[in-house]
Ligand SMILES: NC(=O)C1=CN([C@@H]2O[C@H](COP(=O)(O)OP(=O)(O)OC[C@H]3O[C@@H](n4cnc5c(N)ncnc54)[C@H](O)[C@@H]3O)[C@@H](O)[C@H]2O)C=CC1
């Protein structure tokens with residue numbers, strides 16, 4: 001009987017349904033608030049009326065040797081009564097199926113009963129780009145006109161969309177891929193990409209760019225310090241393993257480094273760990289006004305991805321669909 005009750009109470013929300021309601025307009029504001037709540041939860045005392053309680057341990061992973069990993073990303077956000085976990089796999093060598101696959105499970109916070117399961121690929125794709133937009137809004141030096149994207153996969157596409165939608169000042173988007181034909185395919189995908197040009201080298205793509213996004217599956221640095229314009233802002237989105245890096249260690253050490261979670265970065269980010277760069281702040285601390293946005297300096301936002309971002313995205317989907 002209990003099983004019958006359960007199976008009739010939770011829904012599976014497909015990728016199509018998620019995409020139909022998860023707009024960047026809603027998502028960027030929600031992710032910004034989520035990042036702020038996450039950083040506030042650790043900095044204020046239990047007596048503080050403005051305290052927010054977000055319980056989000058660092059992602060746990062199990063490896064499948066020479067293939068990939070399964071990550072488990074739980075969170076509880078007291079303010080929203082959200083009890084959520086994402087299960088995500090990353091198999092970078094996949095050829096004919098996506099490299100990332102995920103489901104997001106939402107539970108009723110007062111009973112622990114399952115409420116809904118959502119396609120997690122679409123949530124991961126969009127909320128990651130939304131987090132980069134939030135960091136760029138706070139850390140870019142003025143209105144960006146040139147964006148460089150290194151990598152041309154799923155995240156490249158979502159970052160392209162989210163950035164073009166948010167920053168009307170953008171005049172040119174340059175894209176690079178280690179397989180040049182893939183950069184050309186990306187730039188020529190459809191007429192909406194009229195402002196997009198494929199570049200032969202990373203240097204051609206990033207020279208003079210105001211904002212750079214690294215979204216590759218590379219395990220060694222692709223973005224070199226000497227090519228980056230002083231004052232540029234970089235969103236480092238790939239390299240989610242402690243032994244992987246996408247960004248020149250000299251660039252990591254000379255830039256002001258922001259992260260999504262300090263604890264996460266110190267466990268998972270090869271860009272931070274291998275370079276021994278100092279982490280200046282969490283981006284949520286900038287959102288909360290407790291740390292400075294050094295917009296006049298070269299800045300790096302090292303993003304690893306957080307459950308709090310998945311949870312606020314899931315909330316938008318459930319609210320919009322009335323579930
Ligand atoms: N920070 C976050 O929240 C998240 C980070 N990611 C990471 O972002 C990166 C991109 O993810 P997706 O676009 O979904 O993956 P994808 O598999 O769709 O694209 C990967 C891109 O990297 C390129 N690439 C592969 N090997 C390379 C190499 N050795 N050098 C340079 N480029 C190489 C591929 O050609 C492709 O353009 C991955 O590292 C992924 O793990 C993904 C999701 C969330």
Ligand SMILES: O=C(O)C1=NCCCC1
Pocket residue numbers: 071088089090100124240304305306
């Ligand atoms: O936050 C996520 O989701 C992921 N981050 C790093 C790569 C796997 C998925």
